[in-house]
Amino acid sequence: MPARRANPQRVKLHRSYSVSELALCCGVHKNTIRHWQAKGLEPVDSSRPTLFRGATIRAFLAKAKASRKSPCPPGTLYCLRCREPRKPALGMVDFVPITESGGNLRAICGTCETVMHRRARRADLGRIMPGCTVQITQGQIRLKGRASPSPNCDKERQN
Ligand SMILES: [Zn+2]
Structure with missing residues (x-):
């Protein structure tokens, strides 16, 4: 399944998001959020339900975007x-x-x-x-x- 591009701008910096809220906000499946977590998106703490800070999410998505492969310019x-x-x-x-x-x-x-x-x-x-x-x-x-x-x-x- 191709990964959908999440838009970090829609995540509010000073909010905390549960997995389902974050999935809704970014327009991705809840499994994607679990995947992000596995890839290093840190929850606020280890309590349930899992919550993520807006600022942390933004930073995570910005980093993921930066590390994505860049398309090749002409001639390369x-x-x-x-x-x-x-x-x-x-x-x-x-x-x-x-x-x-x-x-x-x-x-x-x-x-x-x-x-x-x-x-x-x-x-x-x-x-x-x-x-x-x-x-x-x-x-x-x-x-x-x-x-x-x-x-x-x-x-x-x-x-
Ligand atoms: Zn080379």
């Missing part, structure tokens, strides 16, 4: 080792078609030489890889669902 792929979008070495990128219209970009990180991947639509190649030499790799159309995952930089595809 996300390098898992550098943990940042990086330019391909020598401006060279392979495009491995997976479907009629889309596939995976593959390049070597110009900084650490790790192989990087990025999902892309064939029609977008010029736009997302400006100034790069994109080589279309032929004959590699694989079975659906067997393509190597590229979890990063998928946000741009959603339009």
Whole structure:
């Protein structure tokens, strides 16, 4: 299930929230709040029902947002080792078609030489890889669902 984006601005700083109040306020499921708690959102104390301070929630959500993967700017792929979008070495990128219209970009990180991947639509190649030499790799159309995952930089595809 994809995580819904909570809006920290809706959480009032000087209020305390129970799990269900917070879920309602942020428009997420109660399980999401439990998940946040597991990820470090601290309750006011250990008594029941669990309460969270508005200020604590805001800080938690702001931090979560900051650590979320940033979308790759044009001309870059996300390098898992550098943990940042990086330019391909020598401006060279392979495009491995997976479907009629889309596939995976593959390049070597110009900084650490790790192989990087990025999902892309064939029609977008010029736009997302400006100034790069994109080589279309032929004959590699694989079975659906067997393509190597590229979890990063998928946000741009959603339009
Ligand atoms: Zn790298």
